[in-house]
Amino acid sequence: MVANKGLMVGLVVVVAIGLTGVFAPWLAPHDPYKINSGIAFSLPRSGYPLGTDELGRCILSRMIYGTRITFTVGIAALVLALVTGIPIGLISGYYRRLDNIIMRFIDVLMAFPGILLAIAIVAALGPGLVNTTIAIGIGTMPAFARLVRGSVLSLREADYVESARALGAGDIRIIGQHIFTNCVPPLIVYSTLQMAWVLLTVSTLSFLGMGAQPPLSEWGAMVSTGRTYIRLAPHIASFPCIFILLSVLGFNLLGDGLRDVLDPRLRGSD
Secondary structure, eight states: OTTOHHHHHHHHHHHHHHHHHHTHHHHOSSOTTOOOGGGTTOOSBTTBTTOBOTTSOBHHHHHHHHHHHHHHHHHHHHHHHHHHHHHHHHHHHHOHHHHHHHHHHHHHHHTSOHHHHHHHHHHHHOSSHHHHHHHHHHHHHHHHHHHHHHHHHHHTTSHHHHHHHHTTOOHHHIIIIIIHHHHHHHHHHHHHHHHHHHHHHHHHHHHTTSSSOTTOOOHHHHHHHHGGGTTTOTHHHHHHHHHHHHHHHHHHHHHHHHHHHHOHHHHHHO
16 A cells, blocks of 8 residues: 555645645634735735735635635535435345336436536525535435446345345345445545545536635635736636645545555456
8 A cells, every 4th residue: 555656645635635624723824814905916925925815815824724615515515425326326226126217317417417417506506615515416426326336236146145135134234234345445436536526526616606605715716716817916816726736636646546455456466
């Protein structure tokens, strides 16, 4: 595991950004919402390492506090997708009579690109972080349902499952003890990779004005505000973009590394 450089780099990046949000009150040099028009559009300087925005607010402080918002919404959306997608996938894969009905519903959801489905849901529910969480969770859920269903289909006829069934084990015990436990490794890997898409979607919806609302310091909202002043003060939008890039890259590297570690076929080929 330590020898996997991609995994370690991704882990360091994700943990570092996560801890930045956790310890935001101690790391942020200024109040992220304090307005000081006298230093608006300031370039990076002493006391303001990343400069100030159009209202004179510290960009570094806003980015640090924005980590809390972006990661909280992203994690909540991913949990919602897992909580809804895993049971659907287990039921669909194990009970073949229900498979066709459930999967046709999932196919309808998957017919729309995830970002468009999330935008449509937020447009129907209204802007805000709660609705953004729901929209991204619903948009991500079909992929988890499909993943779990595929795993169940390959496991339900396994010898150890047949043995448990022959010994009188009930469906709930077979699904929970013998099937779901073997679905966990691919779920861990896919969740990590999907987290990168979730964070990007959170920022995208905020950029479009559907997620975090002013004056919240969310990365996508900061980029949206900064694009107006891209010629005058490009640093306002550039630094939040770098944070988004690092977060997405970190989770992708972490997911690829976990796949290499948890997939026995890949381990055997090393």
